[in-house]
Amino acid sequence: MTKRTSAKYKIDRRMGENIWGRPKSPVNRREYGPGQHGQRRKGKLSDFGIQLRAKQKLKGYYGDLTEKQFRRIYAEAERLRGDTGENLIGLLERRLDAVVYRAKWVPTIFAARQFVNHGHVTVNGKRVNIPSYRVKEGDVIAIREKSRQLALVLEAVALPERDQPDYLDCDNSKMTATFVRTPSLGDVPYPVMMEPNLVVEFYAKN
Incomplete structure (x- = not known):
């Protein structure tokens, strides 16, 4: 890390x-x-x-x-x-910690790196603890079930200061995000x- x-x-x-x-x-x-x-x-x-x-x-x-x-x-x-x-x-936005931050599961990019590093995140059902892991289009990123009720997550999701971008298809009820496409500068x-x-x-x- x-x-x-x-x-x-x-x-x-x-x-x-x-x-x-x-x-x-x-x-x-x-x-x-x-x-x-x-x-x-x-x-x-x-x-x-x-x-x-x-x-x-x-x-x-x-x-x-x-x-x-x-x-x-x-x-x-x-x-x-x-x-x-x-x-x-595009490459920076495909980092797993960046995707976790964009999905609004954590309040900061620094928290996203730690969150991934501590094993709270899965990609296509498999646990990944490498913040620099590069997601691909169609990958489903999710918070592990036992981590979904963490205070950090619940507070971050409720924050009004950020929106989830349209290159992620987020399901807040299931705490999943599908990486739809690699964004261009204007999308971020x-x-x-x-x-x-x-x-x-x-x-x-x-």
Whole structure:
């Protein structure tokens, strides 16, 4: 399991955006960055800085993936036919922890990773405890029966702040979600603007 090396809300403040759309995000109260020098006026970012920021934002959104993990996913997206940026989003959204988060079974992507890791999730009836497991179109993802009454799950399902996207066919009564299709960028309900094209430019130059 990937270790999160920084507090999740620090990512929000570093980016100056509420990247998960959470009501508790400190960006809602103070827009400056974390740390002793966070309130200093920001200078204008270079092209490299803009591209790096886009990469860090996307990487942070999916649970602050390590650079090694993220670069590997990018390399795979580059090998696929079609637009690399769109391929990258599709591969990230096919991660099992991302699907669990999108199904609204947990409140955060970090909770989704832990939830999968602790063995609460099945894919096509078989228990899978690897958050980076890649689902395929038609796969049925479900919460194990004995885990469906966990307080975490019941609270997350009731949260009004997120909707389940249409590329998942969710049955909340059975706690199942069918992965209908791989989404494109426009299908993914990001609370803030993601720019995978800038991520592609970043890796093309570095």
